[in-house]
Amino acid sequence: MKKTKSTVGVQGRRIVSYIVLILLSFLCLVWFYILFINATRSHAELSRGFTPLPSHYAVKNFVKMLHSTQPIARGMLNSLIVAGLSALLCTYFSTMTAYAIHAYRFRFRKFAYTFILAVMMIPTQVTALGFIRLVTRMKLINNYIPLIFPAIAAPATFFYLKQYMDSVLSLSLVEAARIDGAGEFHIFNAIVLPLMRPAVAVQAIFTFVANWNNYFIPSLILKNEKMKTLPVLIAELRGADFLKFDMGVVYMTIAFSIFPVIIVYLLLSKNIVGGIALGGVKE
Template identity: 65%
Template structure:
């Protein structure tokens, strides 16, 4: 492909023009992506009266005062309990989902049994079915089990995560040689021990990627938690956002509103920026492609 230049300077100029155009468009699109978060950050540092004066791109010095005011709202908007609740639900979901998805993928990958092909096809088929369509029955089940206002119905179902399973299965095909498991058997290692002490460590990169995805999607989940958690002490961040939205805005400090949004968005952004390389690679790998 490098030979393009030898075709003459005309084509060379053409390439430069196209590259220039690509950079300009990419720069515009990047600005469009980041603009909102920049504005959010700037507005979180400005006070209520400054915000009322209108648009500005100059950060001010009220960041910590806004956060302090938000925390002081206490019962009206229990942000600290909300953060803790979200952290518990998302963290435990990520742990359970990755561990058991590796286990399910391992069952299909390493063993030969009659229902193997059926199970694999079945899991792929249910992968796309949205949780919302069975939410009604789920809600009845949860209230029947007296698990309303409990985190269990938000955490335990993540054990059966078809998308995470599929990713783990793909990863195993490329980097879990069956000969290794054979070798462990010859050394007298039990199947369960082999799984925990050989398979799990080898799957670390895949587990890291999927743990982040599960954590983020659980952290962001609004639909199901809103149906199950009614106790103000049990609410997660997205429910608090909805609560904030339905408050009386005439006597609400706008700086506090921005601080609340910032606290729900920026933790994820920071983690993402640290790990972005793996995440972007993970998206491409997890896609169902030929």
């Protein structure tokens, strides 16, 4: 008797959870659906109101976007360069920092580890004033160096990689390589890095996305139109006189900045969703 009652209860709870999950999924996706529809419609069609079916102006909107006053395609290339190089430097050097703490016993080891964890939460915004002044003094305004090189010191990435390293890298392996006569730098590149590949891949994706989306600092540093990254151009689009714009092109521009990330995410989602929890909480 009790068994049937609890089965009914489970069934009921299951139905409720599916309904809530479907509603939330709808809330997450509907905006991108509308964006997709509107990016395929012409300005005239858009001003007549919303329809749930796509039109056939996607290619025209795309061509118009490429020839608009804003260098959108160039912006995408700029974003790719900045985000790609940041991800590369960030993961390589964060692995190196993690290895330094993991494999060697030196006097300031514990201090260094505690220090890096302590500064992990300091947001970039609170040092932005000094950062901008420094960049101005170094004559690096309109330069990608201040957007790329700070990625070398990334405490959160370091912490994630350190956790992973603790679980995969045994020091006897390093010891064996030393006996074979390998140099320390060579051991790092040829043994440690390949071993860390799964964690490095996850962090490379996160760093790439974070820099791809970054708006605050780039908007203060990139003043030259041809140097601007996508978020800065999007903000500019918002600041422009809206009524003069072809709305089809506006939607296409937004779609162009959002959909590449969505596509890459769907291809790699298995790694990403699995990787979030690992870095979030120290266990």
